């Protein structure tokens with residue numbers, strides 16, 4: 001089958017622009033006439049340094065990242081970020097002016113707040129419980145994970161209303177996931193179901209998992225965040241690299257924090273300060289993944305940046321949800337997320353009420369690929385990342401309509 005015959009709706013790893021893959025394939029064999037492939041060049045050479053600094057500059061300009069933030073490239077995916085957030089931010093809390101001079105015996109473990117809106121924020125919270133509040137009474141408690149809101153009782157089909165948020169007093173940070181890839185809920189850009197920045201005092205660090213919506217539209221209130229992270233494998237590039245945007249005052253010496261007592265030691269490859277001081281090159285980075293990300297970023301800049309992506313992505317999501325709402329009335333298929341303002345633009349989750357296998361079989365025959373929902377929830381999921389074109393969306397809509405009428 002030809003690439004042009006396939007409409008790929010994978011949730012990640014997901015499709016990348018064909019032009020980028022073609023250029024990456026050339027660079028893999030011979031990077032810009034050096035006679036050597038990109039994976040054969042030193043990560044400390046001028047070629048790779050040019051690539052990584054170009055990628056950083058493009059993220060900076062695409063998202064209007066203020067100058068008091070660093071853009072870092074790390075490994076270990078979103079999952080490692082769940083852990084490194086805890087380690088770095090608890091170290092920063094320990095070194096804050098009100099705590100730094102306290103002896104370990106007087107240091108009180110802080111609250112850390114998690115907003116649970118789906119599988120990924122739930123996993124991040126579980127990691128906080130695992131690392132910070134051990135089950136054995138003989139082990140120390142490093143922080144008290146607190147659930148500030150939880151939409152599990154709804155099956156993660158909506159987002160919390162403003163009244164449902166119950167933040168703890170003075171947490172070391174507040175964590176949320178902007179787009180839940182498995183469940184298909186996303187914070188909206190408008191008032192209803194937008195993230196409640198106005199409820200949070202400005203000194204509390206806000207951490208956001210943007211893995212599945214990074215670079216799909218502008219990030220609202222980026223400068224109110226302390227940390228934003230995203231695994232590359234949705235909108236940005238191949239799996240293997242994670243982008244981290246971190247406010248510079250949170251780049252702290254975790255060894256110093258550890259020496260004060262009351263915090264968990266941070267593995268060296270997870271310390272953001274060391275990563276920043278070394279331009280993300282403290283250890284050998286995933287050069288090929290970063291190279292492809294750099295090519296995708298260049299293309300995004302050429303194509304009109306975030307406002308243009310927003311326009312296209314909004315239109316793509318609108319078309320799919322409109323069709324799902326239409327067929328819902330004849331009870332064949334329906335969107336999982338009931339609140340329209342909480343619906344993800346990137347991952348449209350849906351239920352096939354009758355003959356599910358026939359739906360997927362027909363989709364395959366039409367070149368509509370990787371439409372099954374995550375194994376933990378079943379059903380269908382169409383991921384509409386940046387590289388999925390309007391024509392693919394229209395093919396999917398046509399099939400949903402055709403299937404629902406038989």
Ligand SMILES: Cc1ncc(COP(=O)(O)O)c(C=O)c1O
Nearest residue numbers: 077078079120181209211212231
């Ligand atoms: C929103 C979100 N966060 C975190 C992760 C975990 O990322 P990884 O598999 O790279 O560890 C994923 C993976 O799909 C995700 O979609």
